[in-house]
Amino acid sequence: MESDELFEAISHPMRIEILRVLARRPTRFADLKRKLKIDSSGLLDFHLRKMQYILTTNGEGLYTLNERGIAALQAVETVSHMGWQRRAYCINVFVYVAMNAYFAFFIVPNSELLGLYLIVLALTTSWIVFYSYWSFVKRKIHLRKPE
Amino acid sequence: MESDELFEAISHPMRIEILRVLARRPTRFADLKRKLKIDSSGLLDFHLRKMQYILTTNGEGLYTLNERGIAALQAVETVSHMGWQRRAYCINVFVYVAMNAYFAFFIVPNSELLGLYLIVLALTTSWIVFYSYWSFVKRKIHLRKPE
DNA sequence: CCACTTAGTCAATGAGTGTTGACTTGAGCA
């Protein structure tokens, strides 16, 4: 996928707005114009033309996102949820500790499911190690303050 | 986070190349020039200037990605791994079916862990329902052929 | 039929983009 064309299509605030509106529902030209409070048809036409790599016109006049448009939307979401990654990491660690503690104290003593517990332990541990490696060593973002 | 500035910074093939190089390791001006086979210093300077929202110059001449740069990298990855989403969905459904079948046939009959199984069933089912809703109803991408 | 909405197209314009190639400034070294 030729990323630059896709990013070009969403490198303007108005185009990101259009993307968000179209993500909710397919919309007609005039409705877009009203929702985004654009006076000029020419301007909206210009931006829709720049987004044509991302859009299709669905039957009669309805603009809608194509597969690349959905990728673009996901890229926007990825970027705007950036601040949650540190918190997500903490939640992951907490769930790991809680889950394994629960298994170790309540499940293992009074049953023969030690094998199952070991599988769970191995899976969750490799997950948390991989995730920690990715977060700390490779990216070093979770301990730094945002600038 | 002001997404458009970030996407602006990666809406050119050369800048995506620079992003990928800097994701691997912090790099100096001349090394970037060599790696990307750019003859003109002015051109590289121009693109680095356009990417300044995403970069920091680490001590002596080393260009490196800042937190926004890492967000940009993730956006690029999101877009270029788009093709895997359909497969990921199938894997998810398979894991759901296999896991619940395993629990239902092997765990439940010969132990008192019915409660645990019901929790697992509830969690995995709500996960698969939510994921399916998101994928099929809201996005409609997993059954369509890519264009 | 007239007014009005919808969905555009088109030309003009100033600001910004991508690229080139010449120039600068400072460090390293022979």
Add this chain to the structure above:
DNA sequence: TGCTCAAGTCAACACTCATTGACTAAGTGG
């Protein structure tokens, strides 16, 4: 001291972008 490389800066230029406002052509309601 002069030479070379690294890391830029700068001016110039063609081209593209964002925006405006005028225009068009098709459909709709009264």
